[in-house]
């Protein structure tokens with residue numbers, strides 16, 4: 001079976017704080033995988049290590065078979081990421097935000113322009129193309145960030161808390177985008193502490209608490225394991 005992500009015995013320490021504690025996970029190609037856990041559980045830290053933003057203290061990671069430590073550049077090219085905090089340039093137009101990012105991945109000129117237009121169409125922001133990014137709503141910015149993460153046509157998209165702080169309509173809208181990515185054959189790794197989001201989107205999930213993976217499996221299996229009616233109930237039982 002091909003894995004999009006393999007994490008094996010990964011620990012990340014910030015001085016005395018163990019943010020990720022011997023984490024092992026496998027994400028199957030084509031899955032929508034949810035990394036679920038409360039605030040401070042280690043979700044963002046894990047996402048940052050997969051995308052080479054942070055270096056693990058210990059352990060190994062690979063992305064589509066590329067070792068993240070030894071072949072970081074190759075691994076990173078296969079990944080698009082939307083971090084929890086907005087990383088757009090507020091002073092640029094919507095389209096320029098995409099083109100500047102595309103340039104970093106070697107997409108310039110007509111090709112860059114074309115890919116930026118396609119990405120905007122995909123997230124329904126073609127009318128806002130010339131708007132100043134600072135004037136977009138929070139949900140629109142999130143969609144722009146998703147468009148940006150897809151510019152270099154990565155096979156894996158990592159979404160760190162994609163709907164945090166969004167209204168129910170915008171949340172639904174982002175969920176549709178995640179489903180669209182999945183239909184296009186992309187692997188999606190999302191972090192969330194929203195259990196209904198995980199139930200709606202994910203084939204498989206891992207529960208993480210205090211930096212440790214405490215359970216992993218399909219949503220149905222995890223519920224069955226502890227005789228829970230919902231994923232939330234399963235998490236609360238397993239996290240005790």
Ligand SMILES: Nc1ncnc2c1ncn2[C@@H]1O[C@H](COP(=O)(O)OP(=O)(O)OP(=O)(O)O)[C@@H](O)[C@H]1O
Nearest residue numbers: 014017019037038039040041042043044045046193
């Ligand atoms: N740069 C850092 N320096 C020191 N401690 C850090 C750093 N980054 C994260 N931590 C700590 O590591 C732990 C895990 O943080 P992380 O951001 O990964 O959690 P999270 O699961 O993403 O939480 P949230 O749901 O609030 O986004 C927390 O205790 C956090 O305070």
Ligand SMILES: [Mg+2]
Nearest residue numbers: 043044045084
């Ligand atoms: Mg986080």
